[in-house]
Amino acid sequence: MTNRKNNEELAYEQVKRAIMLKKLVAGQRITEDWVSKELKMSRTPIRAAFKRLENEGLIQLVPNKGAIVYNPSDKELEDVFNLRVVLEKYAAQLAVANMKEEDVTYMEDLLKREKEAYKAKDFEAFMEVNGLIHSYPAEISGNSYLLQEIKTLNQWTDGYLILKDDFYITPLEDVKSIPEHACVVNAFKERDVDAMCQAIEAHLLSTLKDLSERPSIFH
Incomplete structure (x- = not known):
């Protein structure tokens, strides 16, 4: 066995x-x-x-x-990312209300780990940290159902990134997700719910736009 x-x-x-x-x-x-x-x-x-x-x-x-x-359609990408915007903004609102200082420290540590993983070209670790950055607000929100839904959507999105993104050849300085994640974490640190929600939406829609404009990088 x-x-x-x-x-x-x-x-x-x-x-x-x-x-x-x-x-x-x-x-x-x-x-x-x-x-x-x-x-x-x-x-x-x-x-x-x-x-x-x-x-x-x-x-x-x-x-x-x-x-x-698999080769996901643009409609499928839009549906998943638009739902993520709604759920992750809601998670941000709950997280800021429940956050502690150690939560800020943990999120800042995730940013460092993300950059280190990319520098090392450890893309499995990079995507793991990416998922943690997106799911942690839901984790401290106190809503376990919300956390499960966000984790499920993150898992699907990881598949889209693997299938469609060209992160494996993009130089570190051109990786947009890293500074976009920093904007989310900085707003979290300042307990600025509106800024955090805006940063989450901007990041997810930016990622959606990039993937939609790259229907296939294989041809």
């Missing part, structure tokens, strides 16, 4: 990283048989890994065809 779990994790990580590094591109078919031969393991853990990747929005499982690297 442990070996199967380890193989599932390996298959999941290998396919996800291949998508992140654009070795597997939007619309490309991936079969269990091919991954099985590449990684020298049975199909059972690969099938479980594919299900995880589908849940994250990275692949689409098609009956009798295997998996296809």
Whole structure:
């Protein structure tokens, strides 16, 4: 059982990283048989890994065809990001009312970790910290349902970034999300709800605009 779990994790990580590094591109078919031969393991853990990747929005499982690297539509991007704007602004309002000094320290530490991860080209860590920056206000909001919804939407958005963004070749000084996150955290530090909400909306809509203008970086 442990070996199967380890193989599932390996298959999941290998396919996800291949998508992140654009070795597997939007619309490309991936079969269990091919991954099985590449990684020298049975199909059972690969099938479980594919299900995880589908849940994250990275692949689409098609009956009798295997998996296809997903390519989200502009409408889907707009729906997810517009909903994130509403929920994260609401989380900001609740967070500022509940915040403590250690919460500010934690958010500022996340900004440092984000920059360090990008400098190190550790994009998995970069995206993990990115998710924490967006979900932490909901975490201290006291509303567990809000936190779960934001985490779910963040997970889907991570998939869009992996599929569509070119962060893996963008120089640090040109990465817009880092200074945009700093604006959010600075407003949080000042307990300025309006400024924080404005910064959240500006950041998310800026990201949406960039992704929508890049329908495919693979062609």
